[in-house]
Amino acid sequence: MNNKVMLVTGSSIGLGNNIIYEAAKSGYDVIINYLTHEKEAFELKNKVEKEFKIKTLCIKCDITKEEDIKNMVNKIVNTYGKIDVLVNNASISKDNEFNLKTKEDFVKVLEVNTIGTFLISRAIGNVMLNQKQGKIINISSNNAIDSYYEYSLDYDASKAAVINLTHNLASHYAPYINVNCICPGWINTSINNEISEEFKKKELNKILLRRFAEPKEITDLVLFLASEKSNYINDSVIKIDGGIKC
Ligand SMILES: NC(=O)c1ccc[n+]([C@@H]2O[C@H](COP(=O)([O-])OP(=O)(O)OC[C@H]3O[C@@H](n4cnc5c(N)ncnc54)[C@H](OP(=O)(O)O)[C@@H]3O)[C@@H](O)[C@H]2O)c1
Incomplete structure (x- = not known):
């Protein structure tokens, strides 16, 4: 046990x-958050509790709903008394052709x-501020920096906003909370799994390493940013994309 509490x-x-x-x-003591995939969330809870002999929480919370967020934060604080690390990973996309994109989908x-990431960061940031320590790791995307796809322009814009949000959160919570952003x-x-072989081949040609990342390669960076080894890394935006040349 490292006695640290992480919400993803x-x-x-x-x-x-x-x-x-x-x-x-x-x-870590971990808190699993889900919205629709309840079965998968509880399977994960059972798996990590059995394998690593830890106690976890598994909480349904829509990160766009302030009441849900309040209940989740209360549950975590009542159980663990603190939150050391928040990983803002939840995300959606509504890929579609340029002229078929709807205002409703863009807003969602x-x-x-963007807004869900802000609401949850503020709720947990205030807990961390009381503790005078904490780490927030935002998961943006390479699409926010130098890969652009008309199909996902709404997603790309939302992820660019997450980078900007990172800088404001880091300033607001200085010097107590490290806020960083990674762009896979x-x-x-x-x-x-559903992308066509043809599209995948085209994308692989843009990546200098000629392969997609394995999830573990991204989680290693997340765990490094969560750890004390990265205490002087703050307000940073880190690309982890194998080197993409568009
Ligand atoms: N996969 C990639 O190639 C890639 C590349 C660059 C960046 N990223 C970023 O990496 C992160 C994870 O991507 P992924 O591929 O693992 O995504 P994913 O498979 O689509 O999973 C998204 C997760 O977000 C949750 N979620 C969606 N809306 C939510 C809401 N309103 N409240 C709470 N939870 C919500 C989903 O919960 P339920 O399923 O339970 O509803 C699900 O667990 C995202 O931030 C994504 O933008 C991914």
Whole structure:
């Protein structure tokens, strides 16, 4: 046990699920957050509790709903008395052709990816401020920096806003909370199982390492930023994309 408490938003499936597993393996007390994938979230809870002999919380919370966030934060503080690390991982996309994009879909993407990240960071940031310590790690995307796709322009904009949010959060919570942002490129997670071989080949050609990242390669960076080894890294935006040349 390292006696540290980590919440990962959107950790029922995909990268978040991997972050929880690796954090639990490293001795963190972990809090799994889900919205729709309840079965997967509780399977993960059972798995890490059995393998690593830890106690976890598994909480349904829509990060766009302030009442849900309040209940989740209260539950965590009542159970553990503190929160050391927040990983803002929850995210959605509504990929579609330029002329078919709807205002409603664009608003929803911003609501979850940008506003949800702000609401949860503020709620937990205030707990961390009382503790006078904490780390917030935002998961943005390479799409926010130098990969642009018309299909995901709403997602790309929401993730660019997460970078900007990182800088404001870091300033607001200085000098007590380290706030950093990571920008992954393509990762071998379940949402990418459906992309066509043709599109994948085109994308692989843009990546200097000619492969997508394994989830563990991203979780290693998250755990480094969560650890004391990175105490002087603050307000940083870190690309982890194998080197993408568009
Ligand atoms: N995969 C990639 O290639 C890639 C590349 C660059 C960046 N990223 C970033 O990495 C992170 C994880 O990506 P991923 O591929 O693992 O995504 P994913 O498989 O689509 O998982 C998204 C997670 O977010 C949760 N979520 C969605 N809306 C939510 C809400 N309103 N409240 C709470 N939770 C919510 C989902 O919960 P439920 O399923 O339970 O509803 C799910 O656990 C995201 O921030 C993504 O932008 C991914």
